[in-house]
Amino acid sequence: MEALLALCIGLLTACGVYLALRGRTFSLVLGLTLISYAVNLFLFAMGRLTLGQPPVIDGSGQHADPLPQALVLTAIVIGFAMTAFVIMLAIKAKAELGNDHVDGLSDKDAHD
Amino acid sequence: MTDHLPILPVLIPFLAGLLLLALHDRPLALRRGLGLAALVLQIGASLVLLQAVAGGDILVYRLGDWAAPWGIVLVADRLAAWMVLITNLLALFALVQASAGLDLRGRHFHVLFQMQLFGLAGAFLTGDLFNLFVFFEILLLASYGLLLHGGGAQRVKAGLHYVVLNLLGSSLFLLAAGLLYASLGSLNMADLAQRSASVAPENLGLARAGGLLLLGVFALKAALLPLHLWLPAAYANAPAAVAALFAIMTKVGAYAIVRSHTLLFGADAGPLANLFEPWLIPLALASLPLAALGALAVRSLGRLTAYLVILSLGNLLLAFSLGQAGIAAGLYYLPHSTFAAALLFLLGEAIARRRPFSADRLRVDADMPNLPLWGGLFFLAAVIMAGLPPFSGFLGKFLLLRAASGHDAMIWIWALVLISALLAIIALARAGSRLFFQTSVTEGRALAGTLPGSAASVHELVALFGLFGLILLLTLLAGPALEFTQATAEQLLQPALYRDAILNPAPVHSPGTAP
Numbered sequence: 001m002e003a004l005l006a007l008c009i010g011l012l013t014a015c016g017v018y019l020a021l022r023g024r025t026f027s028l029v030l031g032l033t034l035i036s037y038a039v040n041l042f043l044f045a046m047g048r049l050t051l052g053q054p055p056v057i058d059g060s061g062q063h064a065d066p067l068p069q070a071l072v073l074t075a076i077v078i079g080f081a082m083t084a085f086v087i088m089l090a091i092k093a094k095a096e097l098g099n100d101h102v103d104g105l106s107d108k109d110a111h112d
Numbered sequence: 113m114t115d116h117l118p119i120l121p122v123l124i125p126f127l128a129g130l131l132l133l134a135l136h137d138r139p140l141a142l143r144r145g146l147g148l149a150a151l152v153l154q155i156g157a158s159l160v161l162l163q164a165v166a167g168g169d170i171l172v173y174r175l176g177d178w179a180a181p182w183g184i185v186l187v188a189d190r191l192a193a194w195m196v197l198i199t200n201l202l203a204l205f206a207l208v209q210a211s212a213g214l215d216l217r218g219r220h221f222h223v224l225f226q227m228q229l230f231g232l233a234g235a236f237l238t239g240d241l242f243n244l245f246v247f248f249e250i251l252l253l254a255s256y257g258l259l260l261h262g263g264g265a266q267r268v269k270a271g272l273h274y275v276v277l278n279l280l281g282s283s284l285f286l287l288a289a290g291l292l293y294a295s296l297g298s299l300n301m302a303d304l305a306q307r308s309a310s311v312a313p314e315n316l317g318l319a320r321a322g323g324l325l326l327l328g329v330f331a332l333k334a335a336l337l338p339l340h341l342w343l344p345a346a347y348a349n350a351p352a353a354v355a356a357l358f359a360i361m362t363k364v365g366a367y368a369i370v371r372s373h374t375l376l377f378g379a380d381a382g383p384l385a386n387l388f389e390p391w392l393i394p395l396a397l398a399s400l401p402l403a404a405l406g407a408l409a410v411r412s413l414g415r416l417t418a419y420l421v422i423l424s425l426g427n428l429l430l431a432f433s434l435g436q437a438g439i440a441a442g443l444y445y446l447p448h449s450t451f452a453a454a455l456l457f458l459l460g461e462a463i464a465r466r467r468p469f470s471a472d473r474l475r476v477d478a479d480m481p482n483l484p485l486w487g488g489l490f491f492l493a494a495v496i497m498a499g500l501p502p503f504s505g506f507l508g509k510f511l512l513l514r515a516a517s518g519h520d521a522m523i524w525i526w527a528l529v530l531i532s533a534l535l536a537i538i539a540l541a542r543a544g545s546r547l548f549f550q551t552s553v554t555e556g557r558a559l560a561g562t563l564p565g566s567a568a569s570v571h572e573l574v575a576l577f578g579l580f581g582l583i584l585l586l587t588l589l590a591g592p593a594l595e596f597t598q599a600t601a602e603q604l605l606q607p608a609l610y611r612d613a614i615l616n617p618a619p620v621h622s623p624g625t626a627p
Binding site (some may be wrong): 036074089 | 242253256260263269273282290
C-alpha cells in the first residue's frame with residue numbers, strides 16, 4: 001500500500017509540475033489542482049497508514065491518527081477557494097490581455 | 113478583560129470586516145469612518161497588549177479552553193505584540209491614503225482591508241504551525257483582492273503571477289507542515305520545539321527536510337533571493353496605498369523565519385539546532401548586491417521602491433541570523449524599513465499623479481506644480497530609505513554592523529551592507545535628479561497645473577507626514593525602543609520560556625481555567 005500511495009503522489013506531482021510549467025493559464029490551473037491533490041494525499045499519509053480503524057479514540061485502543069484527517073479537510077476547503085479564485089482571475093486575464101498566456105503574450109510572441 | 117487581550121487584535125478586524133460587508137450598500141463616508149474607527153480601536157488594543165507583555169510575560173489564549181498541545185493557542189509575547197503594533201500603525205496611514213479615492217474604484221475595499229489585518233494579526237499571534245498556514249491563506253486571499261483592486265491589464269498580469277506563486281508556496285507549506293508532523297508528531301510550535309531536541313534518528317532526515325522546506329516557503333513570502341523575482345512587478349503594479357500596506361507582508365515572512373529560527377531550530381533543538389543558519393547568511397548577503405543592482409537598473413519609481421524593499425529585507429534577515437545583538441538590531445530596523453518603504457510608495461503615487469506624460473517613469477516630463485514640497489519630501493524619504501543619518505535606519509544598520517563584528521563572515525557582511533547602501537543612495541539620487549531636475553519645456557508647467565488633483569490633498573499629506581512622524585518617533589525614542597527590542601531578542605533566545613508558558617502554565621497565566 002505504501003508503494004502504491006507513494007507512486008500516486010509522485011505521479012500527481014510530476015504531472016502537476018509539468019502542466020504548471022506550460023505557460024497557459026488553463027493548464028496552469030489544472031497543474032495547481034493536481035499538485036494540491038498530491039499534497040492532500042501526502043498530508044493524509046503523514047499520520048501513518050492504517051486500515052479499517054476509526055479516526056476517533058473510542059477506548060478500544062485502536063484508532064487512526066485523526067489530526068491529518070482534520071488537516072486535509074481544512075486544506076481541501078482552502079484549496080477549493082483558491083482554485084475558484086485563480087480560475088476567475090484566469091478568465092479576467094484572458095479578457096484583459098486577449099489571450100491565455102501567463103505573460104500576456106500572443107501566440108506569435110510566444111514562439112519568437 | 114486582560115484574559116481576552118491576546119485575541120482582540122484578531123477579533124476586531126474580523127468583526128469590523130463582517131460589519132462592513134453587511135453595510136456594503138451604505139454611504140461611503142460611513143464605511144470609511146467605520147474602517148478608521150476599527151483601526152483606531154485596534155491600535156489601542158495592540159498598545160495595551162504591548163504594555164501587558166513588555167515586562168516579559170507571555171500571554172497564552174486557549175481557544176475553546178482546550179489545553180495545548182491538543183487545543184489551538186494564540187500566544188502573545190514581545191515579538192508578536194511588536195509586530196501587531198507596527199502593522200496597525202502602518203495600516204492607519206495606508207487606509208487614510210486609500211480613503212482619498214482608491215476605495216471608490218472597486219467593491220469591498222474596506223472589507224478586504226480589514227480581512228488583511230485579520231490575517232496579519234493572526235499570523236503574528238498564532239502558536240500553531242497549521243494555523244499559521246491558515247492565517248497565511250487568509251492574508252493572501254485578502255491581498256489578492258487588494259492587489260487587483262481597480263483592475264487594468266498590467267495589474268491583472270502581475271496579479272496572476274503573484275497568485276500562482278503564492279499558491280505553489282501554500283502547497284509547499286503544507287508539505288513542510290506534513291513532514292514536521294510526521295517526524296515530530298505535533299503541530300503546536302511550543303510542542304514542536306520541545307520534541308525537536310529528542311527527534312528519533314530515523315526521523316531526523318524528514319525533520320530536516322521539513323524544516324528547510326519551511327524556510328523555503330518563508331523565504332518566498334519574504335522575497336529572499338532567489339525567490340524575490342515576483343516582488344517588483346507585483347508591488348509596482350499595486351495601487352500605492354495597497355503597496356504601502358504590503359510593506360508589512362514581506363515582514364511576515366521575516367517574522368516567521370526569526371520565530372522558527374529561534375523557537376523550533378534554536379540552540380537547544382539538539383540535532384536540529386541552527387538548521388537555517390548556513391542558508392540564511394549567504395542568501396541574505398547575496399540578495400544585497402543583486403537588489404542594489406536592480407534598483408540601479410529600473411526605469412520607474414515604483415520598481416525602485418520595490419527593489420529597495422528587497423534590499424532592506426536582505427539587511428533584516430542578515431541581522432536575524434547574527435545572534436542576540438543582531439536580532440535586537442533587526443527588530444529595531446524592521447519598523448523603520450516598513451514605514452520607509454510605505455512612505456516611498458505613497459510619495460511615488462503622489463509624484464506620478466502630478467506628471468502628465470510619464471507618471472512615475474524616470475523620464476523627462478513637465479515641471480510639477482508645488483515642486484519644492486514634493487522635491488523636499490522625496491529628499492527626506494530618500495534619506496530615510498537609504499538609511500542615512502540622522503534617522504532610525506542609520507542606527508539600525510550601525511547596530512547590524514556592530515553585531516557582525518567578530519563574526520566569521522564579518523568582512524563580507526560589512527563590505528556588502530555598505531556597498532549596497534551606497535548603490536541604493538546612487539539609485540535614489542539618480543531617480544531624484546530625473547524626476548525633479550530634468551524637466552522640459554516651460555509650457556509643461558501650465559499643463560501640469562491644470563491636472564485634476566494637482567493641489568496637495570489632505571489625505572496625501574496626512575498619510576505622508578504621519579508615516580514621517582512615525583519614523584521620527586522611532587528615531588527620537590531610540591533608547592526605549594532599543595531596550596524593548598533587546599529584551600525581545602533575549603526572550604526569543606530562551607525558547608524554554610515560550611514552551612513553559614504554553615505547555616506548563618503557572619496558574620496565574622491560565623485564563624479561563626477557573627470555573
